[in-house]
Amino acid sequence: MVIQLFPLWAVLLSALAYFQPALFVDLKSQIIPLLIVIMVAMGLTLSPKDFKQVLANRKAVVVGVLLQFLVMPIAAFAVAFSFGFSTELTVGMLLVGSVAGGTSSNVMCYLAKGDTALSISMTAISTLLGVLLTPFLVSLMIGQSVDVPAMSMLMSLVKIVLVPVAVGVLMNVLFSELVRKVEVILPYVSMFAIVLIIAIVVALSSSRLAEVGLIVAAAVIVHNAIGLTLGYWVTSLLGFDKRVCRTIAFEVGLQNSGLAAALAIKFFSPMAALPGTLFSVWHNISGSLLASYWSRRAVEGTQSEKED
Secondary structure (H helix, E strand, O other), X not given: OHHHHHHHHHHHHHHHHHHOOXXXXXXXXXXXXXXXXXXXXXXXXXXXXXXXXXHHOHHHHHHHHHHHHHHHHHHHHHHHHHOOOOHHHHHHHHHHHHOOEOOHHHHHHHHOOOOHHHHHHHHHHHHHHHHHHHHHHHHHHHOOOOOOOHHHHHHHHHHHXXXXXXXXXXXXXXXXXXXXXXXXXXXXXXXXXXXXXXXXXXXXXXXXXXXXXXXXXXXXXXXXXXXXXXXXXHHHHXXXXXXXXXXXXXXXXXXXXXXXXXXXXXHOOOHHHXXXXXXXXXXXXXXXXXXXXXXXXXXXXXXXXXXX
16 A cells, blocks of 8 residues: 555645645755655664575675666666756766665565565665765766765765664664564655655755656656666576566666655755656656566466466
């Protein structure tokens, strides 16, 4: 239900923010705290054993992470160039392409009969690696024409991502029984926080949204499609079973776009946050549709394998 309602609430609140931006503009300072809440909630769903899964699925994790930090940044740059985007929007696309996989990939993977343990492990590992790789990739790909504050971004990612996730994992270890009791509400907390971030960014960008919104939405759809498609078919060509292929497709195609939007607001401009905002809405729609399709089709090794 959370997944199904997320796009609807995101669209409704975004519409409100577009027509009544004054309701949300003053909440700009709350974007980072909201993102920290999301990261703590993610940490609460993880335990040290999830990171140990990396050892059991080394090859899949390595391939998935390589695709995550190669396919999505390069695709983002190519799409931005093809659409003739301004520097601001190109930075926004690169931020979306260079952040880690989104936590929604774990739920989509579960619904699509993928390898959920592998998905959680990959999200955790890419989140930790993204603290270093996100500022590095953005600086590498566009630093020549834009002053990318890589070190400041790195320190912010440590504070916004690394520390909150670590706190969440530690709380899960120390207070596991309590965490189990509140676990059911965590997706709702994350959804509320992400939807509010989206609305704030829409409000801040409302004056130019009508001008560039449709073209950015088209670019985001193409970018997301590239990630999902290559995530699946590259791993399939490498000989992984279909459960792993589905898992890596979601890990590559579904980004932590809320983080991308927050970084854009903090270090660049509201316009640079627009790709992350639209990606946050779209990848939940595309992910839900794909998960629904795959959930009705058997994975390798089952009786209906030939249907997949």
